[in-house]
Each structure stands twice: as C-alpha cells, then as structure tokens.
Amino acid sequence: MSRIKETFNKLKNKNAKALAGFITAGDPTIEGSLAIASEMFDNGLDILELGVPFSDPTADGDVIQRSSARALMAGANLSKIIQMTAKLREKYNQPIIIFSYLNPIYRYGYERFIREAIEAGADGLLAVDMPIEESEDFKSIRNKHSSQEDFALIKLAAPTTNEARLETICRAGEGFIYMINRVGITGTGGLDPESVAKHARQIKQHTDLPVCMGFGISSPEDAEKIAFAGEGIVVGSLFEKTIEKNLDKGKEVYSKQVGETVRAMKAPLR
Amino acid sequence: MNSNYNYPDSRGHFGQFGGMYVGETLMPAVLELDEARKKYMQDESFKSELSELLKKFVGRPSPVYLASHLSEYAGGANIYLKREDLVHTGAHKINNTVGQGLLAKYMNKRKLIAETGAGQHGVATATVAALLGMECKVFMGREDIKRQKPNVDRMRLMGAEVIQVDGGTGTLKDAMNAALRYWTTAVEDTFYVIGTVAGPHPYPILVRDFQKVIGEEARRQMLEETGRLPDSIVACIGGGSNAMGIFYPFLPDEDVELVGVEAAGRGIETGEHAASLSHGSVGILHGSKSYVLQDEYGQINEAYSVSAGLDYPGVGPEHAILKEISRAKYETITDSEAMDAFCLLSEKEGIIPALESSHAISYAVKYAPKLGKGKNMLVNLSGRGDKDLTSAISILGM
Numbered sequence: 003m004s005r006i007k008e009t010f011n012k013l014k015n016k017n018a019k020a021l022a023g024f025i026t027a028g029d030p031t032i033e034g035s036l037a038i039a040s041e042m043f044d045n046g047l048d049i050l051e052l053g054v055p056f057s058d059p060t061a062d063g064d065v066i067q068r069s070s071a072r073a074l075m076a077g078a079n080l081s082k083i084i085q086m087t088a089k090l091r092e093k094y095n096q097p098i099i100i101f102s103y104l105n106p107i108y109r110y111g112y113e114r115f116i117r118e119a120i121e122a123g124a125d126g127l128l129a130v131d132m133p134i135e136e137s138e139d140f141k142s143i144r145n146k147h148s149s150q151e152d153f154a155l156i157k158l159a160a161p162t163t164n165e166a167r168l169e170t171i172c173r174a175g176e177g178f179i180y181m182i183n184r185v186g187i188t189g190t191g192g193l194d195p196e197s198v199a200k201h202a203r204q205i206k207q208h209t210d211l212p213v214c215m216g217f218g219i220s221s222p223e224d225a226e227k228i229a230f231a232g233e234g235i236v237v238g239s240l241f242e243k244t245i246e247k248n249l250d251k252g253k254e255v256y257s258k259q260v261g262e263t264v265r266a267m268k269a270p271l272r
Numbered sequence: 273m274n275s276n277y278n279y280p281d282s283r284g285h286f287g288q289f290g291g292m293y294v295g296e297t298l299m300p301a302v303l304e305l306d307e308a309r310k311k312y313m314q315d316e317s318f319k320s321e322l323s324e325l326l327k328k329f330v331g332r333p334s335p336v337y338l339a340s341h342l343s344e345y346a347g348g349a350n351i352y353l354k355r356e357d358l359v360h361t362g363a364h365k366i367n368n369t370v371g372q373g374l375l376a377k378y379m380n381k382r383k384l385i386a387e388t389g390a391g392q393h394g395v396a397t398a399t400v401a402a403l404l405g406m407e408c409k410v411f412m413g414r415e416d417i418k419r420q421k422p423n424v425d426r427m428r429l430m431g432a433e434v435i436q437v438d439g440g441t442g443t444l445k446d447a448m449n450a451a452l453r454y455w456t457t458a459v460e461d462t463f464y465v466i467g468t469v470a471g472p473h474p475y476p477i478l479v480r481d482f483q484k485v486i487g488e489e490a491r492r493q494m495l496e497e498t499g500r501l502p503d504s505i506v507a508c509i510g511g512g513s514n515a516m517g518i519f520y521p522f523l524p525d526e527d528v529e530l531v532g533v534e535a536a537g538r539g540i541e542t543g544e545h546a547a548s549l550s551h552g553s554v555g556i557l558h559g560s561k562s563y564v565l566q567d568e569y570g571q572i573n574e575a576y577s578v579s580a581g582l583d584y585p586g587v588g589p590e591h592a593i594l595k596e597i598s599r600a601k602y603e604t605i606t607d608s609e610a611m612d613a614f615c616l617l618s619e620k621e622g623i624i625p626a627l628e629s630s631h632a633i634s635y636a637v638k639y640a641p642k643l644g645k646g647k648n649m650l651v652n653l654s655g656r657g658d659k660d661l662t663s664a665i666s667i668l669g670m
Contacts, residue, residue, distance in 0.1 A: 105557065
C-alpha cells in the first residue's frame, strides 16, 4: 500500500484529520530546511509538501514569493531537493510530495525526475500549473516507471471549477484531491467554512479519494472550523511566516518555532 | 495555406509548444475565453462592430510607404514600411486591445487588467477601457515606469490605474506575474487583456487573429503598389505580436521570407539580451510552452534590452513552431545597432521609430544589400518613437 493511502487509513481509524504542511525547500538554506522538516515530522506532521522554489511563482502570494527567492539565493535546485527527500526518508515514513511549478520539472526532464524522485522516496508530484489538459505526457512517462501507488500525480480542484470539470479532475486524481478553498493566491486570509464544506461535499460525490483543503488556513481556529469537511488540511504560508520571523535567530530557533506551529495546528485535528 | 501547417490543435498546441499551463483557479476562465472567442469571432455583429472601430477609431488601414531614402542608403532591396506607428495610440497594440475589449463587452465583463512593458499595450488597453466605459488596471514594473513616463501619464489621464510592480527587475516579466496573480484573485469578473501572442491558449491565437489585419492589409497594399508579394518581411520580436500579425497572412506564400528580429541587448556573449528564440531553450512560462531564457534548473533568467517592449524572457509559441519548421528565421540586433537605426530612420525619412521597431529597421538596412536590387522588403514599423525620446536622448548624449 502506498504511504499516502496508509497515512489516511491510519488517521481514519483514529477519527483524525491529516495535517499537510508546505515549506519551500532550501529556505533559508538546505541544512535549515532539513532541520525544519524534521521538526515538523517530530511534532506530528502527517504529509510534507516540499516546495521547489521557482523564479516566477505566479500562483503564490508575497510570503512564498519571498521564501522562494531566499531558497534560490541559497542555491536550492531540484537535484538538491531530491537529495533532501532521500535524507528525510532515512528517518521518516510519512509521505513526501514534491510541490512545484512545472518548468523546473520539465527542464530537469520528466523521466529523470520521476526516476530520481521515486528512488529518493518521494510519494508524488503536485504541479500547480499542470492542469488535467497538460498531464498526459507526464503521466505516460510515470506509468513506464511506476504505478500511481508509488508516485501519485496530485490534482487540484478550485472554487471556479465547474461540475463537469470537477468530475474529470476527480477521475484523474491520484493520492488525494487538493481542494483550493478560495479564489486567489496563497497566503491571503478569509475563509468561509460553509462554502468550503459545500465544495468538499461536491468533490466527494465524484471520488472516494481523501480531500485535503488548502489556502487561507492560518490558525488552529481556522483548522478546527473546516477540518470536518474533508480528510485533511494543507498549511503553507503560516509556516513560511514563522520561518521568516525567526530567520536571524538561527536554525535551532526557527526550526523549533515551526515545530511548535505544527503542534498547534495539529491539535484540533486529532 | 501550406497543408502541413495545421497549428494549433484544439487545446492550443503548436506541435510541442503552446498549451494551457495555468493553475486550476484560472483554467475555467481560459476555457470560457476560448468558447467566447469561437462564438464571437464568427458573429456578424461582433465582426462589423470591430471593423467599424478599426476603421474609424484606430485609423486603419495604415499605409505602406516606400522608404526611398533609406533604401538608397542601404543600397539594395527596396525597403517598404508598414506604418503601424500611424494608428491611434502610436503602435500596433491597439488592434488587439480594441478586439479584446470588445470581446470583454460581449462577455459582459466590465473590468480590464493588463500588463505592460514599454507602456504601449497599457496605453492601448487604457484607451479601449475609456472608449467602452470599463474599469482598467495596468500592471507595470518599477523600471519601466521610470523608462516610459509619458505612457504612464497617458494611461492615468484616460482613467486607468497604473499599479507599480516592485518584484524582480521591475520589468515586463514581473508585471505579467503580478497581473496573473491579480487575475487569480479577481477572475470571476475580470478580463485579462494580454498584449502579446504568449500566455495560455487561446491568447496566442486570439492576439494573432486581432493582429493579422496588419498582414492582410499589407498583402493587398504590396500587390497594389508593386504588383507582387514582398520577397522578405522583417519584424521585431519581444513576445512577437506585431511579427505574428504581419507574418500570419503570408504563411502560405512560401516564397515570401519571414524574418523575426530579437534584441541582442548588450551583445549575446554578455548574457544581457532578450533573444529567447535564438539563444534560449524550451520551457514553460506564463501559461505556455515555448522558448525561454532559463538556467539548467528551469529558473527563468532576466531578459535585457534597451527597448522596454522587447525586454521579455519568453516568446509566443507560434514563433517557436515557425522556427522549428523553418518557415521563419530569427536574427538578433544589439542595443547600439538599434540606436543607430533609430537615428537613421529619423534623419533619412523624418520618421522616429519606436526602439522596438528600430531593431527591425537595423536588420533591414543590413540585409537589403544581400537581398539585392529589385527585391522588395517589407518592414513592420510597429510603433512610433515619441515614448522613447527621453531615454534615447540621454543614451545619445544629445
């Protein structure tokens, strides 16, 4: 069974929800990033979304734009991020999803990326700008090397997605469905629990895959308000804000702080 | 039309290029735009409203002019200029914004956003927003706001809000990132007017179809004036909209050579240039797959050109396929060569060209002797140079 499936099964048995956490890999340094990810796992993170920094992150708000710029300044690249994954895999069994804009993956080569990412112990890819319409090339190469159990291509559903399209996305979905809570970019506030729940119900009519909700979740209260609607939540900008606030205090401090933020966000999900 | 040329497919792929690489939040909007495009571009009332506007508001057709002094100076082929500098707002950009603005009106969208580098597309969008009574926000990089102040003033005068973008190098790429971000938050009631033949499908063909009027007119005009088609057509390329506009109607005429001229900036060898087709590699940027300037890990490099309108690290996907199938060739011209051409056309013909168009003029003058006497070359003079006067005069030390 895939690590993703196993994780959701275990949580279901405990009647708990998943906390998926996004961090920009290599922010503020590769070493710092490894320390942060370890603290996150140690404090109850269920799924890690390891963000590949990109020079032109058009779907992201200020916080993740800045974290991407810091990571690129520190020399992060896809090869080092795959090595980071392998390093984390030595110690942790939780799913690790590579989260990226498509160009760094395309430029690296789909085949090489898939081979190395699986080898390193990554469990899937979420490419923000690869809609179902443009997924075929990637999927067919993935199919040559592994099954979706080994390396899932995670799909997004947005509030703007209509019913017919949602059905297609759900059919193509693997691992879990990443549900975007609001129209907008990452890191901006404003959650309407009712519409989030309605959207999640709509998705569940089309698939048995777990649904994880992301965008705009910035406090344990937010998490508590919406978690019932799906199988998990995704938090990103909040962790990056915590890193940013503690940057000058050094690796020990910012990684500990992110760990504590994970613990606080996980509490209402248990 | 050459029977082998049947691009793009229904999802906007020109061979391996093009496509719709945007986040899921924007996908429904680009699909809706594609539906609207198919519906209204065939609609009689849309077509007649557009053609009236092009004639009476834009000032089409723009003339074709034999630049005899320039031709004599170059000493070879006759150089004809397609005078897009004479249309309203002073550049070809208006053809597309009138089209997209009208499309927005038919789609019942009252808010327009745009990105701009040189400011010409921003001015053209602000113009059409004023004409159609729409709200307009224009995203523009910090550096370009400095370089192109007269255009910023024009936009504001027409009621548009100019939003300064501070990220990156503060140029066109950053303005486009900011516009895409804003569109993602406002997609439900906002129409994004993209200014070049780039972006996700259907923008590359939407913009081409609104710009092909340049080539259609030029084809007719050259036949009237010279009795035959031109031997060579030259146009500058940033994103590539003026070039696509003049090239497209000539694609089936295989004897007509098509030349796109990219900005070599301070020289290709310095790395400070904007020649994505000539010296970039295949990548995915701003919604489509094409040639981009990038490093080995797929991070987009900054483009550089003295001309703000060419300062873009990508290029429209249709140019990528034209390069791949060798239907067009792509050359480069440096900043200093373009500056020389800027002065040359001003002195020889009394026409001050945009710095963008100066790249095409420069190549034409170099190429005319090789093409030879008795041959006809058609250069797309995509815009006028008033907007560049401040920076040009400081570079020239006048």
